[in-house]
Amino acid sequence: MNSKQPVLCLPSSSHFHFLFYGLVIFLAFNTISASYSGGNETDYHALLKIKSLITKDPYGALTSWNNSLDFCNWAGITCGKRHRRVTSLRLLSQGLEGFLSPHVGNLSFLRVLVLYNNSFQGAIPHEVGRLSRLGLLSLYNNKFNAVIPVNISGCSNLEKLDLSNNELVGSIPKEISFLSKLTFLSLGSNKLTSGIPPFLGNLTLMEKFGVVNNPLGGSIPDTLGYWKNLKLFDAGICNLNGIIPHSIFNLSLLTTISLPYNQLIGSLPRTIGAKLRHLDFFDIHGNQLTGPLPPSISNCSRLGFLDVGENKFSGKVAVDFSKLRDIYSIRLAKNLFGSTGDDDMKFIDSLKNCTRLEKLGLDSCKFQGLLPRSIGNLSKQLSSLHLSANQLHGNIPRSIGNLVGLQVLNLGGNQFTGNIPSTIGNLHKLQVFYLYENQLLGKIPDAIGNLSLLIKLYLSSNMLEGVIPSSLKNCHSLLELGLSNNKLSGEIPTQLLQLSSLSIILDFSHNNLCGSLPIEVGDLNTLSLLDLSYNNLSGNIPSSLGGCASLLGLSLRGNSFQGMIPQSLSSLKGLMVLDISHNNLSGQIPRFFERFSLENLDISFNDFEGEVPILGVFVNASAFSFSGNSKLCGGIVELGLPKCKKLRNVKRKFQVFMIVISTASTLFTIICLVYVWCKRKRKSQLAQSLASKQCRKVSYNQLLKATDGFSEANLIGNGGSGSVYKGILDEDNDKFVAVKVLHLQNQGAQRSFMRECEVWRNIRHRNLLKIITSCSSVDFQGNDFKALVYEFMPNGSLHNWLHSGERTSRLNLLQIINILMDVAFALDYIHNQCVPLIVHGDLKPSNILLDDDMVAHVGDFGLARFFGISYPHSSTGSRGTIGYAAPEYGLGNEMTSSGDVYSFGILLLEVMTGKRPTDNIFNEDLSLHKFASAALQDHVTDVIDVNILNVHQEDETFKQNNEANANKIEECLALTVRIGVSCSLDSPQQRMDMKEVVYELQHVLHMLQNI
Template sequence: MKAPQALSYLSSSSPISILFYGLAIICLASATVSASHGSNETDYLALLSFKSKITQDPYKVLTSWNHSFYFCDWNGISCGKRHKRVTVLQLDSQGLEGSLPPHVGNLNFLRKLALWNNSFQETIPHELGRLSRLFRLYLHDNKFSGVIPTNLSGCSNLEDLSLARNKLAGSIPKEMSLLSKLTSLLIDGNKLTGGIPPFLGNITSMEVFTARGNPFGGNIPDTLGHWKSLTVFYCGNCNLYGSIPHSIFNLSLLLNISLAGNHLTGSLPLEIGVMLLNLEWLQLRNNKLTGVLPPSISNCSKLGFLEMSYNNFSGKLTIDFSKLRDINRIYLNGNNFHGRGEADDLRFIDSLKNCTRLVTLQLANCNLIGVLPISIGNLSDQLSILALGNNRLFGSLPSSIGSLVGLTILDLGLNRFKRDIPTTICKLQKLRYLSLFSNQFSGPIPDAIGNLTLLNKLYLNSNKLEGHIPSSIGNCRELNGLSLEENRLTGEIPKQLLQLSSLTNFLLLSYNSLCGSIPSEIKDLKLLSELDLSHNNLSGTITSSLGECISLTLLNLSGNIFQGIIPSSLSSLGGLGVLDISQNNLSGRILQFLDKWKSLEYLNLSFNDFEGEVPVVGVFANASAFSVLGNNRLCGGLVTLELPKCKETRSKRKRFLFFILVIVIAPTLLIVLCCVYLLCKKKRNSQQSQSSGSERLMKVSYNQLLKATDGFSVAKMIGEGGFSSVYKRILDSDDDKCVAIKVLHLQTRGAQKSFIAECEAWWNIRHRNLLKIITSCSSVDFQGNDFKALVYKFMLNGSVNDWLHSNANTSKLNLLQRINILRDVAVALDYLHNRCQTTIVHGDLKPSNILLDDDDMVAHVGDFGLSRLLGTNLNQNSSTGVKGTIGYAPPEYGLGSEMTSIGDVYSFGIVLIEVMTGKRPTDDMLKEGLSLHKFAYMALPDHVIDVIDDDAIVLQSTEANARKVEECLVATIKIGVSCSVDSPPQQMKIEIVVNELQRILNVLQNI
């Protein structure tokens, strides 16, 4: 019956008839709904279960998932036309949070499941293995944990499987080899271990395999050569060892290879360019590959990206780049393309002229020798980055360099270029970074330097530049860092330079011959962080305008001829961490605000003409944090300064009143005092005896130590070294504070001397960053044998070595903590070397001797068993004695040299690199002449981020902050490299290390 007819009929029927037909219509509707679900009721319930597990749905994509809509019309759902069963569930990038329920495994008609880029957590349900029709499974960029389900092998039709960037652990299950149709497997960015299993080679259909960033370990299986259809192979940063199997180079369809950041050894086949003609991307950086870089790479005519940096490739670079017309990025830095000064050493430069798409050319730190050819100017006008720094290039810099008008970064520092800086360099108007430091450039700074209006950083330091600083530099309105240190510049500081409000990072003009006063325009640098004008001929008074540079963290005016007093306006520099105004002609009293600056870490007032009392609060409370040497009219201050006491001044009125008191009242007081004295003498003597006893070191006997350690039980031992064992115990039952008891192995040769050395060292030192000794015990045991022990304050947080290398520590040191620790250690060394009455050499600095307390992880240097007091006859180590620890001791110790403070600085450099990279100097990767020092040196400056311990790096919220962090990392590694050079005269001084680390710390704390 048609609807109009039914309505017409109902209008003439009785109420009972109307009720009957109404019920019929309801039943019909109900039957229709039931039919719409019918046999796919399972899908409907599975989807509802999926929705119930979603805890966050910010974009409300699941609001349509309700009874008002047919489930095939729900967001993200597609159904088959025939059976009306769910075939696609796609909800990628929707911000969903929750877990994946096992009921999804009931969607047995599902062909595609795409949930990538959400926040799904917990495990991947093994019930997904029921989806035998599944072709594509995309779960990447979520937070799935647990293991890869073995049941996924039941998805026999699976072609694409992406589990990348989750938190999956364990190994790749063997059942994966049953996925015979798999063409794409993406598992990078997880925590998978157990190596790349050889059975994966059984999946002969494989076309794309990416596993970057998993700590696999092991070798690359030769069986992967069965992947004849492979086009993409990414296994960077997988902790892989051994050589690259030759079978990989037989995969002729390969387009992209990345095996960066592993420990791969061996050489590349000379015919690689013939075997892999289709290559578009070749990335093997940060490995240990050797031999020559095969010239046959020239045959890879489709190659667009070549990165072989930081390996051990050697020999002349003979690739004919003229055949690589599509190449746009070349990274070969950090190798050893050693030349012999032959005329064609740099001939490869000529072949680059046909590479019209070239954007990046990096050949820094390659040991290249020769004259840079004029043909450098023939490179692509698209070239944006040219890095040839840290080589042995000599001669003049060709004027043709000015033809590379696309350059934004030009790094030619650390070479041997001579003569003038070509004026044509000022044509490179897109330059943002220009580094020519540590060469032998002479002549003036080109006046046209002001044409580089986009310049951010300019490094011209450590050359032989002469003349004035050009005023045109004031046109560089985006300049935020300028270094002109260590040149021969004269004249006054141009006002135009000081009016660059963009200067926010640093202005370094030290070690020149600049004259005149500091212009008042300095007040415009309100955001400048570091200002170093030291060691020039600047004169006059220190301008009060400096007080408006409120962002300064470092101000160094030392080594000039400033006169007058310290301007009180400097009190506004509340963020200053380092102030050095030493070696001038300044006078007057030490201003009160100097002792109130909370941020001030180091203050140097030495060799001036200051007078009056030295405060004992603020920075003046720590003898290692300031210097007032060479000011002969100062008095008071800390006892360790050994300054004369300040004379008290009284007015005539006060002296008169005192006279009256003495004459009139004194007799009466004398009688009273005598009585009090007689009554209290006994009590006072008793109190004095107790007081003096408490000030002396606590006495402890062999018996006490024996009981405290349960008979020196191994179960109570927390550490053992060559000369001693260490126990953690409570000495006094009334005191619950733990101590560390260091018991000497006197039967070991050298232990007696170690004990004496450590006692002598502790007798002479007290410092916040040195381990606090409580007492010592020199006695005999119950058998009459000599017994010696030292008792220290127990450091709750253990040693730096524990935090870096022990699996027991689930948490790791962050970047700020690491820099703080390094600063503390440097301060301790500065105290030992420069602030003690007698210079003390530690002799065995290493992470296990740096202990961390429970108070903000403050670092304390301990174990002075190999220490030496210079300038005394105490503890004179023989040339044949033990000196330091392998890997940390400087090379000269191995040749019989005496221990010196310079040796401590070398050890500190190695410790710094270890703290920042997480690698010991004896790490397995450091073989075949690669030391920890060289490992860090090779990473400078562009690849420091690649060698830093992952746990130390925290991603910042802005790009600017990320750049600041990277700059701090580079600066820190430079300190470690500078401290650990083999030539002692070239090492960075420890007091400069303290200043630099504090500067870095200030930057990081402000991010």
């Protein structure tokens, strides 16, 4: 062995073990150190910082965010199994308010950040750009403002970005184009400008792109044609102009194209159907597109929704719809289609294979010729058919009676002749039926009475004759009935006047109706407009007409009514338009007209005499017509009438005085007797259920069954006095009701039940919630049970529309003004018209319910008070809800109508600003009233809820003349806010009354309708 050969020295086994364990301890120490010092601890502190800037947590989503739990177990947090670092932060639909902390950028392992459907505000922190691992960022439906942070490009792994439904401003930053992995980009419903930038074409993996409802402007860039994977393109209501680039129509994977309400021009390519074979949703309505509708659309075999309405398309509809077997909605309305001959409607034949078709809109075009009998071959699923405002002629095919699924049928504004086919009576689901402005002959078929679900029926402006069929009495849901401008004869059917549902319009004008006006007209106590003008009606105006307490318009013009105007008409205090001209009426003009809110009064060509009043409508010479009454005198100077002879006036007053004196003792005796009798009856009436007088009785068992055991699934509302459930009574197995079950264990609940029963017994108005019945019984355990059953309101409460994140649609300004008017009408009725007069006492958004047509109904009279009736001190302890109750109630004052006015003012300001009166920003120095009042001095739009402004800009008329209309809209907003401020003044004496409110809101509505 060579002694110089190197020798390998191995450590002994003890040394080896020492080194091995030392290395393990060293690595473990470094791992633990890194985990708690540089990683987990950073995430922990970042989450606490995020929590610290959240000012409101109504559902306790962050309750678990404390030291008692490992932060990886906190609600909404997911950590990686290996590193125990936060990888996902999901806090969706929790009602959270506040700001997103910049420390979110310290969650460096974050892959998912979802905060949608909350109320985060302020800017999106720039530190989000440090989240390089982030794949999903969803901040949908919050209140983030400012610009989109440019360093969002640091999120290099981002695949889905949803910033829609916020208040973001500025332009789409170029840095977004650096997110090369982005497949989903949604920026809709913000305030972004400067167009859709061409550089977005660099995002070649894009699959879904949405910028709907932004004031972007500009044109659609051709570079978007690089998005070969695009499936959804949604850019409606963006003020876009120019043509739709042909490169878009080459994106063969597209399933959805939605570009409504822009200013796009040009035509659709002839080959559209050959290229877009996957298209299932195509909406381009509300633009200025021209040319024909390409027949190749029939190759889009998956198409389900087609809306090309409100454009300038023209020519013959040559699409073969038989290939579109999945289509469920077709709208070609408001174009220039047709005018090619009598076969304009030939394409209807090809629709027979569209067995899923539910809606067909062909109205307001230029279609000519006959309506083919094949119309009866359309889908049994068809619920809506619009053919109005065309040039169709000939008979209405009897086959139309085959469309048994129809709910809406509009054939108005054509040239149809012949009779109304009796097969119409087969359409048992029909709710809206329009045949106005045609040339129809013959009688109204009795079969029309089979349409028991009818809500609106208009047969006006035809040549129909014969009597009004009494079978219409079967249409128990009828709200509007228009039969004007026909040749109808005979008397007005009394059964029809007893339809309690008629609450909007009854128009029999310009016919040959004869006889007297039946006394049953007084049963129409919720009707808004009654027009009987230009008939042959005679006799006296029945005193029962005073029962129509909700009338806004009344016309008896051009008949042969005689005698004096009955004193009972003084109850029609809501009248705005009254026309009794061209009759044989006599006597003096009633003084009670002075107290009405009349905008127009026409009494001309009668035989009225005496002094013309000088208040109310009589002050405005242009609003009062009186010609053809030679015996009138006095009035304002502008009328030019002779002065009244004083002696005659004195004599008349003396005669009246003597009559009063001579009957005073008799009247006094009668009043005393009636008073004693009423006092004895009152106690027993108060104890009776409302059902004992006018409603059917229901048992506890029936209500239990109707609501599926008062299940939580049917719970639609919960308050201090009771819980409200949705249900179906046995008798109405297809109609929902709302069942309010009183919490009898709560103090005052029994009294609240009795009070509501008493109130509902005395009131009825189209803007008050309709009660069906009540129940006073015991449950299966022997406990007292009391419930009230109301008509179900499908659109829920106003509170939900204002503050519920579940709402995908928002109220526009016109809807808001109509809702406020409905509430004002209801309050005016209970304050000034019903007997006895009533104070509501608890007006707030949750007590305003909305029906199918978004008509508002005031409910919950559990705290109501009758004028002139004293209540025990204990019953006045509860006076409304904090924030809505008038300040004088806090001083112990009795409830009055001015307190309701205050609540209405606060409600109005809440609707307009989107802020509750108890919002955190309000304190001793700032209230909702002061907040709104200060804005009136500067820019009222600064306090208006952004949703109102955004939604209103979707209106096409508004967009066409944006600058001019913007000024008018701002004026309407200012006037509306001023009403709310005037109603919510601290001093009750300085507040408006509800009559003034109604008048001012009508003025605002008139301005809006003329924009």
